[in-house]
Amino acid sequence: MSHVLVIYTDDEPxxxxxxxxxxxxxxxxIHSLTVGPTERVHVSRMTVVVDTDEATARRAVEHLRKLVNxxxxxxxxxxxxxVRDLALLRVSTRQGRxxxxxxxxxxxxxxxxxxxxxxxxxxxxxxxKIEALVDSLRPxxxxxxxxxxxxxxxxxxxxxxxxxxxxxxxxxxxxxxxMSV
Amino acid sequence: xxxxxxxxIWECLLREGVxxxxxxxxxxxxxxxxxxxxxxxxxxxxxxxxxxxHMADGFARASGRTGVVVATSGPGATNLVTGLATAxxxxxxxxxxxxxxxxxxxxTDAFQEVDITGITLPITKHNYLVTRAQDIAxxxxxxxxxxxxxxxxxxxxxxxxxxxxxxxxxxxxGAAPTRHLRHIxxxxxxxDLDRALxxxxxxxxxxxxxxxxxxxxxxxxxxxxxxELAQIPFAETLLGLGAVPASHVLSLGMxxxxxxxxxxxxxxxxxxxxxxxxxFDDRVTGRLKEYAPNALKIHVDIDASEINKLVPVDVxxxxxxxxxxxxxxxxxxxxxxxxxxxxxxxxxxDSAVRDIKNLPDDGHLYAAHVMHDLWKITKGxxxxxxxxxxxxxxxxxxxxxxxxxxxxxxxGAGTMGFALPAAIGAKLARPEAxxxxxxxxxxxxxxxxxxxTAVQEGxxxxxAVINNGYLGMVRQWQALFYExxxxxxxxxxxxxxxxxxxxxxxxxxxxxxxxxxxxxxxxRQQPGTALIEFKVEQEDSVYPMVAAGAALHDMIRRPxxxxxxxxxxxxx
Numbered sequence: 001m002s003h004v005l006v007i008y009t010d011d012e013p014x015x016x017x018x019x020x021x022x023x024x025x026x027x028x029x030i031h032s033l034t035v036g037p038t039e040r041v042h043v044s045r046m047t048v049v050v051d052t053d054e055a056t057a058r059r060a061v062e063h064l065r066k067l068v069n070x071x072x073x074x075x076x077x078x079x080x081x082x083v084r085d086l087a088l089l090r091v092s093t094r095q096g097r098x099x100x101x102x103x104x105x106x107x108x109x110x111x112x113x114x115x116x117x118x119x120x121x122x123x124x125x126x127x128x129k130i131e132a133l134v135d136s137l138r139p140x141x142x143x144x145x146x147x148x149x150x151x152x153x154x155x156x157x158x159x160x161x162x163x164x165x166x167x168x169x170x171x172x173x174x175x176x177x178x179m180s181v
Numbered sequence: 182x183x184x185x186x187x188x189x190i191w192e193c194l195l196r197e198g199v200x201x202x203x204x205x206x207x208x209x210x211x212x213x214x215x216x217x218x219x220x221x222x223x224x225x226x227x228x229x230x231x232x233x234x235h236m237a238d239g240f241a242r243a244s245g246r247t248g249v250v251v252a253t254s255g256p257g258a259t260n261l262v263t264g265l266a267t268a269x270x271x272x273x274x275x276x277x278x279x280x281x282x283x284x285x286x287x288x289t290d291a292f293q294e295v296d297i298t299g300i301t302l303p304i305t306k307h308n309y310l311v312t313r314a315q316d317i318a319x320x321x322x323x324x325x326x327x328x329x330x331x332x333x334x335x336x337x338x339x340x341x342x343x344x345x346x347x348x349x350x351x352x353x354x355g356a357a358p359t360r361h362l363r364h365i366x367x368x369x370x371x372x373d374l375d376r377a378l379x380x381x382x383x384x385x386x387x388x389x390x391x392x393x394x395x396x397x398x399x400x401x402x403x404x405x406x407x408x409e410l411a412q413i414p415f416a417e418t419l420l421g422l423g424a425v426p427a428s429h430v431l432s433l434g435m436x437x438x439x440x441x442x443x444x445x446x447x448x449x450x451x452x453x454x455x456x457x458x459x460x461f462d463d464r465v466t467g468r469l470k471e472y473a474p475n476a477l478k479i480h481v482d483i484d485a486s487e488i489n490k491l492v493p494v495d496v497x498x499x500x501x502x503x504x505x506x507x508x509x510x511x512x513x514x515x516x517x518x519x520x521x522x523x524x525x526x527x528x529x530x531d532s533a534v535r536d537i538k539n540l541p542d543d544g545h546l547y548a549a550h551v552m553h554d555l556w557k558i559t560k561g562x563x564x565x566x567x568x569x570x571x572x573x574x575x576x577x578x579x580x581x582x583x584x585x586x587x588x589x590x591x592x593g594a595g596t597m598g599f600a601l602p603a604a605i606g607a608k609l610a611r612p613e614a615x616x617x618x619x620x621x622x623x624x625x626x627x628x629x630x631x632x633x634t635a636v637q638e639g640x641x642x643x644x645a646v647i648n649n650g651y652l653g654m655v656r657q658w659q660a661l662f663y664e665x666x667x668x669x670x671x672x673x674x675x676x677x678x679x680x681x682x683x684x685x686x687x688x689x690x691x692x693x694x695x696x697x698x699x700x701x702x703x704x705r706q707q708p709g710t711a712l713i714e715f716k717v718e719q720e721d722s723v724y725p726m727v728a729a730g731a732a733l734h735d736m737i738r739r740p741x742x743x744x745x746x747x748x749x750x751x752x753x
Contacts, residue, residue, distance in 0.1 A: 062486035
């Protein structure tokens with residue numbers, strides 16, 4: 001079963017290694033991991049999708065909380081989240097460009113590049129939507145496929161983790177200035 | 182005031198209260214060693230960097246203070262690895278400072294460059310690569326804070342040579358750490374405390390599992406208060422020995438793979454386990470599926486990731502043990518568990534007749550005799566530092582530790598070669614204590630070069646080398662599980678008496694129990710380090726034993742006076 005973890009970390013070199021190392025070391029299987037900046041300077045946000053049971057996911061959260069560079073960890077509940085993935089697909093148009101373009105429209109995807117016998121399609125959506133698009137385009141010949149992995153956010157009110165983060169805003173992460181590897 | 186990075190390092194260590202560091206110089210750490218002479222800090226020159234970590238570790242375990250290690254880059258730094266892993270698994274607060282090649286050379290495979298922060302990532306609580314002099318103080322201050330807060334552990338600070346040579350102003354206040362406070366466990370929920378209390382007050386057959394966390398949290402008084410008030414017997418993990426007194430009427434002894442049968446039996450038949458600062462290691466539980474099947478389980482630990490890791494618990498109490506117990510104690514009801522205690526006592530009586538220390542002196546010297554007699558002669562008041570293997574288990578069984586921090590042993594990692602260097606560290610931390618090394622002939626040969634360190638530093642420790650001519654614990658497993666094929670376990674030793682002489686220390690050899698007391702007395706009288714080689718029974722095994730993966734009640738019992746190895750759960 002998939003579990004979505006949102007991890008707020010110091011924006012420092014090597015933090016990704018620490019998080020990835022923890023998952024490897026404890027044998028938690030990562031389905032996808034994305035990282036990027038947040039509404040706050042010096043704070044990065046990772047979305048990690050792990051394939052594991054509930055108890056293991058909870059243990060992963062507790063282990064993550066022990067990392068010095070981790071500010072907050074949030075385990076998203078099931079169903080009440082926005083989970084989005086972006087895919088770029090290079091699809092052959094040798095079997096007919098118009099059919100491919102029709103599918104692009106149906107999935108509300110975009111064509112972002114056109115070559116003589118292929119197109120590049122960009123699609124944002126839930127994991128299920130992207131998989132459906134990939135399945136639909138497969139008969140035409142998918143020449144290249146790249147995906148970002150999931151970025152997720154809970155629906156409704158601002159998350160407790162984010163609130164706590166804002167409350168502790170005075171703290172200057174990386175105040176040591178040392179490169180934390 | 183403007184200082185060099187090297188001066189800032191020592192200034193920070195001084196302000197952190199450090200008086201002694203263990204280390205070995207080299208190229209990339211030379212600026213720091215050069216500055217050392219200006220500061221009132223004792224430097225202990227080791228013979229191998231691994232021993233420096235074990236010394237700092239022994240220093241920390243004996244005193245509760247943070248141990249400090251200094252080493253150079255490359256091989257100096259990689260030699261720390263085993264020591265750091267040992268400290269990590271046993272939650273020992275250490276700060277290791279390593280030199281690193283100049284920042285401009287990082288990543289170029291320069292001479293003596295290794296990625297030590299990468300290498301030590303999973304065996305430290307945290308680590309730092311510092312490339313500028315002004316970043317040294319914040320890194321060192323945070324390192325000390327991280328090492329000692331929450332569940333303690335080792336931290337490594339890797340400092341480039343140019344950072345040591347560069348200049349900066351030391352802003353002590355500005356370098357105050359904050360990040361270590363991010364994840365201090367919250368106090369447990371009142372509802373969980375209430376549930377735990379209800380279970381404790383209702384239990385008929387409760388057992389406390391006493392772990393190392395009692396020592397780390399300083400919670401001995403609270404644990405004893407709980408045990409005495411509710412009349413709950415307690416069993417100790419290996420690292421829990423000494424955290425609570427062995428001679429206490431409610432103390433059962435060590436649990437687990439080589440625990441006494443009545444201890445494991447009590448755990449298996451308990452209706453409530455109260456786990457205090459322990460982590461259900463596989464050496465303690467045996468086969469998890471059959472572990473304490475009838476017991477409700479309460480688990481108090483400062484590290485929330487340890488709760489529900491291996492054994493599902495009924496009440497998780499994340500938090501500092503001392504505080505948790507203080508919150509609970511006022512609501513604990515006095516109880517009388519006489520029938521339960523009587524039952525355990527009856528198991529105990531049965532086991533005593535098999536006890537090797539009660540066997541007649543037949544001219545052979547058994548390691549168990551050595552431990553028992555050492556305990557008697559030192560009145561149980563020595564700090565004993567063991568290596569890893571059979572002698573370690575015999576020590577745990579036959580040297581009864583009442584005093585806190587009186588047993589120092591590598592539990593989680595099981596690091597051979599630990600004893601001698603850790604004992605030197607322990608003695609430096611507590612000069613007034615009588616410190617004994619108990620090591621096997623295998624482990625002792627791994628690090629005995631540190632005898633010279635003891636001599637150079639004028640440190641007196643007493644050393645008992647338990648020589649059975651084998652890597653005994655491995656041989657025991659080969660005898661039991663590999664049909665007696667002794668692959669690579671017979672081991673030759675040097676003449677330890679002559680070896681002692683070569684190091685300029687007092688050396689003796691004992692092969693009869695009747696000679697033991699005189700030799701021990703003579704060793705204790707020596708002003709300097711003294712060694713006794715005990716030539717013990719070669720193929721003696723440690724019992725009782727729960728085979729790896731067997732259920733905790735499925736013990737291989739001690740041979741009875743008519744020596745037949747017995748198995749089975751019913752001790753009566």
